[in-house]
Amino acid sequence: MSLDGNMQDNGHHDDSGHQELAKELRQQREKMKQGGGLKRIEAQHAKGKLTARERIERLLDEGSFQEIDGYMTHRHHDFGMDENRFSGDSVVTGFGKINGRTICLFAQDFTVLGGSFSEVQGQKVAKAMDLALQAGVPFVGLNDSVGARIQEGVYSLAAYAELFWRNTQASGVIPQISVMLGPCAGGSVYSPALTDFVIMTQGTSHMFITGPQVIKTVTQEEVDLETLGGADTHSTVSGVAHFAAADEEAALALTRQLLSYLPSNNAEPPPSVKPTDDPWRMDSELNSIVPTDPGLAYDMRRVIHHIFDHGSFLEVHQGYAQNAIVGFARLHGQAVGIVAQQPEVMAGVIDINASDKISRFIRICDAFNIPIVTFIDSPGFMPGLMQEHGGIIRHGAKIVYAYSEATVPKLAVVTRKAYGGAYIVMSSKYIRTDLVFAWPTAEIAVMGAEGAVNILYRKHLKDVADPEAEHAKITAEFREKFSRPYTPAASGHIDDILLPSETRPRLIGALELLRDKQVSLPAKKHGIMPV
Amino acid sequence: MSDLLIQGLEISFLGMGLTFAALGILILTMILLERGFRPKQSAVVAPSAAAPAAEADAEGLQDEEVAAAIGVALAYFRHKQAKGRASLGETLTAGRGGWWAAGQSARAAQFKSTSRGNG
Numbered sequence: 001m002s003l004d005g006n007m008q009d010n011g012h013h014d015d016s017g018h019q020e021l022a023k024e025l026r027q028q029r030e031k032m033k034q035g036g037g038l039k040r041i042e043a044q045h046a047k048g049k050l051t052a053r054e055r056i057e058r059l060l061d062e063g064s065f066q067e068i069d070g071y072m073t074h075r076h077h078d079f080g081m082d083e084n085r086f087s088g089d090s091v092v093t094g095f096g097k098i099n100g101r102t103i104c105l106f107a108q109d110f111t112v113l114g115g116s117f118s119e120v121q122g123q124k125v126a127k128a129m130d131l132a133l134q135a136g137v138p139f140v141g142l143n144d145s146v147g148a149r150i151q152e153g154v155y156s157l158a159a160y161a162e163l164f165w166r167n168t169q170a171s172g173v174i175p176q177i178s179v180m181l182g183p184c185a186g187g188s189v190y191s192p193a194l195t196d197f198v199i200m201t202q203g204t205s206h207m208f209i210t211g212p213q214v215i216k217t218v219t220q221e222e223v224d225l226e227t228l229g230g231a232d233t234h235s236t237v238s239g240v241a242h243f244a245a246a247d248e249e250a251a252l253a254l255t256r257q258l259l260s261y262l263p264s265n266n267a268e269p270p271p272s273v274k275p276t277d278d279p280w281r282m283d284s285e286l287n288s289i290v291p292t293d294p295g296l297a298y299d300m301r302r303v304i305h306h307i308f309d310h311g312s313f314l315e316v317h318q319g320y321a322q323n324a325i326v327g328f329a330r331l332h333g334q335a336v337g338i339v340a341q342q343p344e345v346m347a348g349v350i351d352i353n354a355s356d357k358i359s360r361f362i363r364i365c366d367a368f369n370i371p372i373v374t375f376i377d378s379p380g381f382m383p384g385l386m387q388e389h390g391g392i393i394r395h396g397a398k399i400v401y402a403y404s405e406a407t408v409p410k411l412a413v414v415t416r417k418a419y420g421g422a423y424i425v426m427s428s429k430y431i432r433t434d435l436v437f438a439w440p441t442a443e444i445a446v447m448g449a450e451g452a453v454n455i456l457y458r459k460h461l462k463d464v465a466d467p468e469a470e471h472a473k474i475t476a477e478f479r480e481k482f483s484r485p486y487t488p489a490a491s492g493h494i495d496d497i498l499l500p501s502e503t504r505p506r507l508i509g510a511l512e513l514l515r516d517k518q519v520s521l522p523a524k525k526h527g528i529m530p531v
Numbered sequence: 532m533s534d535l536l537i538q539g540l541e542i543s544f545l546g547m548g549l550t551f552a553a554l555g556i557l558i559l560t561m562i563l564l565e566r567g568f569r570p571k572q573s574a575v576v577a578p579s580a581a582a583p584a585a586e587a588d589a590e591g592l593q594d595e596e597v598a599a600a601i602g603v604a605l606a607y608f609r610h611k612q613a614k615g616r617a618s619l620g621e622t623l624t625a626g627r628g629g630w631w632a633a634g635q636s637a638r639a640a641q642f643k644s645t646s647r648g649n650g
Contacts, residue, residue: 267635269627279620332620505619512622518634523641 032070032087036111044111049182049204050248052092052107052115055142059105059252060096067094068131069124076119079151086112089120090145093128095137098256101264101271104132107142110182115145117188118152122159129166136265138175140255143192143205144182160187167194172367175262179251180205180231180241193240196364197258197316200231200241201251207234207241236319239353244319257314261328261335263368270370275333277309279508286500290377290416290441294448294483297343300325300375303415304338307331307504313338316361321353326361328370332508337365340375341426343416350422351382352395359398366406371511374412374433378422379448397530399425403433405527409514410434411507414442414485414494429493434517435510437503438494443483449475452482 033053035041041051050058056065070088074081090112095104106125108115125141132139148156170176171194178192180200184207192198192207200207208229215221215228227233234241243258245251263270283306289298304313304325312330325340339358341348350358365372381387381396403410403425411434412427423444427433438444446452453475454461464470481487485497498506 267639269631272624272626275620275624332623334623508620508623512620515622516628516630516634518630518637520637520641523644 028071028087032067035088035109036086036113040111047204048247049110049144051111052109052142052144055181055248055252056092056094056096056105056107058249059140059142059255060098060103061100065094065096067092069093069127072120072124074118074120074152076152076155081151084113088112089118089124090115090149091121091124093124095128095131098259101137101259102135103138103140103259104128104135105140105142108145108182110144110146113149115182116149117145117147117156117160118149119155119159121149122156122162126159126162126166129163129170132174133166133170136174136267138177138259138262138264139170139195140177140179140259141192141195142179142181143184143188144180145188146183147186147188157187160191163191164194167191171196172266172363174265175259175368177255177258179255180207181248181251182206185209185211185229197243198234198241199243199245199251199254199258200234201245201248202231204248205231232319235317239317239320239356242316258328261314261370266367266369268369270335270368272335273330273333275309277332279332280505282501282504283307284501286503289500290439292441294417294443297347299344300340300342300348300377300415303375303500304329304340307507308336308338309333317357321351321357323348323351324354324357326357331373331504331511334511335370336511337361337370337372338375339372339427341378341422343377346382348378348417349380349382350378350396350399350425351387352390352392355392355395355399359395359402362399362402362406366402366408369408371409371411371514372406372427373507374410374427376412376414376418376422376426377416378419378426379417380420380422394530396421396425400431401527401529403427404431405529407517407519407521409511409517411510411514412436413498413503413507414438414444415500416441416443417448418442418444419447420445429495432519434514435496436494437496437498437506438485438489439498439500439503440485442485442494442497443479444485444488444493445482449479449483453478 035051035053044051067088070092072089073085073087074089076082088109090109091106092109093104093106095102097103106128108117108121129139148160150156167176175197176195177197177199178195180192180198182205184192184205186209189207189209198207203226206225206229210218212223212225212228215223231241231244235244243251243254245254260273261270286303286306289302289306291298301313301315304327308329308331313327314329315325315327317326323342323346325338325342327338329336329338339361341350362372364370381392410427410432414423414436416439418426418428424430427436429436443449447455450471453471457471457474461467461471485494488494489497496506
């Protein structure tokens with residue numbers, strides 16, 4: 001018997017009473033599968049969208065889905081609701097498997113009253129979430145809804161609140177992923193926002209608190225749906241979405257891929273795969289990626305691709321705060337989280353958005369026992385009035401907080417600039433990074449050599465005959481003394497200086513050492529993160 | 532020349548004569564023994580003077596011997612290399628150990644006591 005609800009008749013029960021019961025059940029199941037009816041299914045397909053059940057079928061391992069609460073209907077009568085009852089209401093809930101691991105999920109059914117969030121939908125999703133939390137399995141939501149069911153009034157709102165509360169309880173305990181496949185407006189956006197990852201489809205999904213019409217009325221701003229809350233906007237400007245997928249198929253495939261890096265719950269290690277890459281691989285190309293001239297940029301992604309298992313890097317928040325890079329990869333088959341600066345974008349400076357992006361990712365890794373590998377090349381925090389008034393102090397503090405709080409294995413590689421605050425916050429030894437390595441190109445100093453000379457020798461440079469030559473001379477001396485890794489290595493501020501090509505085997509060795517790392521923390525209810 | 536000196540010289544010559552005589556006898560004995568026990572050469576052995584030069588190198592090694600030597604050297608090199616690399620990553624593929632499990636339990640216990648304290 002398959003698990004898709006098609007009971008096979010084995011022919012042993014010829015009594016007509018039982019046959020009638022089985023027939024009735026089959027009919028009920030068939031009706032349930034039709035959701036809002038064939039006409040609405042066709043309309044959904046015409047918009048280039050799949051139905052809730054089709055999405056579930058594509059997301060899960062074949063034949064693994066088991067539906068629950070498929071017979072629930074709403075109890076409301078006002079505004080013609082008594083004539084609009086559908087089996088299962090506007091959501092399909094249940095559990096199934098992804099790559100052999102069980103997950104719980106819901107899929108809003110747009111063919112039933114626009115997938116509107118009803119009291120019943122809330123109850124069904126809450127039950128699925130409770131099961132996920134009790135069983136310690138990931139929870140995935142496939143969102144496609146017009147929002148709260150207005151006809152149900154406060155019942156709908158209460159159901160939302162139940163969901164938000166559960167999202168919060170499950171946060172950091174089981175992975176929660178929201179896949180946005182249609183509209184999501186008003187209060188309903190807070191459930192996806194409370195989950196760990198948001199994946200949006202380009203062109204078909206939208207998220208916003210208030211729509212273009214309301215905005216026009218209130219602020220006189222004219223904006224279209226896509227600019228206001230489309231996938232590109234949220235994955236590049238607001239950072240609400242972690243991934244923007246070209247279509248539904250891509251979004252569902254991405255969900256499967258993302259889950260392959262995450263454990264089922266916070267008491268388990270992340271899933272590993274059989275290593276296919278040589279742990280001793282030392283790509284000599286790495287030795288020349290970082291230019292010796294500190295003024296030249298390079299692509300940190302090249303560094304990542306050469307060090308980690310081939311083809312294993314999954315970048316998170318790729319389009320948002322591109323001066324920082326975060327994502328998952330594998331080292332000898334083991335999942336690790338990568339945090340890095342991107343010297344190609346704004347020289348890898350840390351700004352408000354990069355701070356949010358980095359700190360959030362660190363906390364996800366720490367919650368799910370995923371070791372963190374940090375690559376540092378940053379001239380420091382972004383200067384400017386906008387940044388200061390925007391709260392760069394508070395946002396930057398989030399990075400320190402997240403790294404300091406994290407108890408997973410923490411490794412860091414200083415590839416080039418680690419100046420001032422950037423050195424301190426980006427996984428320095430003193431916020432308990434387990435091992436800090438540096439490449440020969442590393443410059444660990446309070447600030448860049450030129451800036452330091454300008455401050456320290458300002459008076460002296462005014463008095464000399466040839467200030468430019470003098471400046472160049474002092475800068476070279478300063479760089480020799482403070483901008484090379486041997487001075488910090490001599491005092492133990494970094495643990496070792498590596499040839500870039502040696503980084504992969506050294507990181508694998510370090511991860512072996514720290515595999516079972518344990519840290520005891522002071523007892524507290526929770527800290528006060530500078531959010 | 533005093534009698535004492537003459538006597539000393541006689542004794543010296545006698546001693547040296549006896550020593551050299553004994554050594555000569557020993558050498559002769561060794562030569563005779565070597566001849567008496569020398570292994571007989573097989574009649575078939577005589578290597579053909581026409582054998583191609585390629586079959587033996589300057590030190591008289593055959594191709595098979597050279598191949599064997601290379602094989603042994605390679606095996607030794609690989610063994611040495613493997614000895615230095617074998618263990619990298621094995622701990623990771625073996626999964627988390629008891630230390631990690633113990634830490635998880637301790638953390639859970641700490642969390643429970645904290646929750647009670649706040650409750």
